[in-house]
Amino acid sequence: MTTVSRILFTAPGEVATEATEEPDAPLPTGHVRIAPQYLGICGSDLHVLHGGHPFAKPPLVPGHELSAVVVETAPDVTGVAVGDRAVIDPIMACGACRACRAGRPNLCEPPRVAGFRAPGFGRTSHVVPAANAHVAPASLPLDRLAFAEPVACAVHCLSRVPNPADREDLLVIGAGTIGLTIVQALRVSGAGRLTVQEPDPAKRDLARRFGADVAVAPGDLPEDAAYTAVIDVVAAQATLDEATTRVLPGGPVVVMGVPSGPREVPLPSMQRFERDLLGSGMYVPGDFDTAIAWLADGRFRTDGLITDTFSLREAAAAYRRAAAPDSIKVLVRLAE
Ligand SMILES: [Zn+2]
Numbered sequence: 001m002t003t004v005s006r007i008l009f010t011a012p013g014e015v016a017t018e019a020t021e022e023p024d025a026p027l028p029t030g031h032v033r034i035a036p037q038y039l040g041i042c043g044s045d046l047h048v049l050h051g052g053h054p055f056a057k058p059p060l061v062p063g064h065e066l067s068a069v070v071v072e073t074a075p076d077v078t079g080v081a082v083g084d085r086a087v088i089d090p091i092m093a094c095g096a097c098r099a100c101r102a103g104r105p106n107l108c109e110p111p112r113v114a115g116f117r118a119p120g121f122g123r124t125s126h127v128v129p130a131a132n133a134h135v136a137p138a139s140l141p142l143d144r145l146a147f148a149e150p151v152a153c154a155v156h157c158l159s160r161v162p163n164p165a166d167r168e169d170l171l172v173i174g175a176g177t178i179g180l181t182i183v184q185a186l187r188v189s190g191a192g193r194l195t196v197q198e199p200d201p202a203k204r205d206l207a208r209r210f211g212a213d214v215a216v217a218p219g220d221l222p223e224d225a226a227y228t229a230v231i232d233v234v235a236a237q238a239t240l241d242e243a244t245t246r247v248l249p250g251g252p253v254v255v256m257g258v259p260s261g262p263r264e265v266p267l268p269s270m271q272r273f274e275r276d277l278l279g280s281g282m283y284v285p286g287d288f289d290t291a292i293a294w295l296a297d298g299r300f301r302t303d304g305l306i307t308d309t310f311s312l313r314e315a316a317a318a319y320r321r322a323a324a325p326d327s328i329k330v331l332v333r334l335a336e
């Protein structure tokens with residue numbers, strides 16, 4: 001038996017750290033055993049914690065943003081070795097359905113994502129498919145590596161706007177963790193003028209620091225301002241109204257935020273002027289490799305984005321801190 005410590009959402013709003021005894025079993029074919037290092041907390045974890053997520057309710061072990069060290073590999077595993085640092089893709093896709101075969105495992109149904117419908121990463125030992133481990137250079141600090149998951153979200157979002165003409169004059173609505181990550185990703189991968197709309201002045205400052213040319217509060221955009229593409233990281237009715245009316249004819253609106261329910265869109269103007277409404281949902285494996293490369297060579301900076309780090313024993317405080325409006329990314333250090 002091995003003692004494994006883990007974070008447990010015991011009931012809505014309740015976070016505990018507990019130790020469990022897990023039997024020592026040989027690794028299944030194609031799997032690796034990992035020692036999780038840093039876990040990022042995101043808004044979707046808070047939805048689960050407070051009972052607001054449709055498919056994942058307490059009690060459960062949360063967590064889907066993880067850096068880890070590989071400690072054991074099944075004999076058939078290649079490409080991942082003991083001692084490797086890795087970020088773990090939380091999408092436990094079937095590998096066989098139409099979406100998976102098309103290279104879009106983020107669309108596999110039903111989605112089995114760690115911390116939601118698959119076991120969460122908030123534990124001190126875990127077994128995952130080797131295919132989900134993306135190896136990073138040993139020079140990349142493990143706390144920054146935990147940021148690869150939100151960066152992969154942004155990389156994927158930008159893959160929905162591949163046309164350089166659509167990136168000439170962009171509006172990003174919302175400058176929380178993901179909005180700020182998208183702003184920086186746009187700067188890394190090439191974009192023209194970048195406008196950010198965000199109510200929090202501190203987050204507007206960060207948006208400027210990460211490359212926004214203009215950052216304004218909601219309601220402060222010039223009346224006739226229009227953009228080649230709009231990324232809505234909030235997905236409220238008001239932000240979607242802004243996005244769909246501010247995008248130029250022929251331009252895309254990418255819904256990156258998680259809407260809490262159905263939304264209305266001005267379909268006549270979207271139909272006639274070919275304004276496209278696109279979704280961006282999680283990422284595909286290649287997005288992690290791009291994210292790791294950007295983090296490893298310093299093109300993507302995490303200073304100012306990782307605001308707090310808590311120990312595993314302080315997990316309850318970490319989730320409270322993550323709910324505070326002035327936090328960006330809160331990490332839990334899982335390893336002692
Ligand atoms: Zn997340």
Ligand SMILES: [Zn+2]
Pocket residue numbers: 093094095096097098099100105108109
């Ligand atoms: Zn599948």
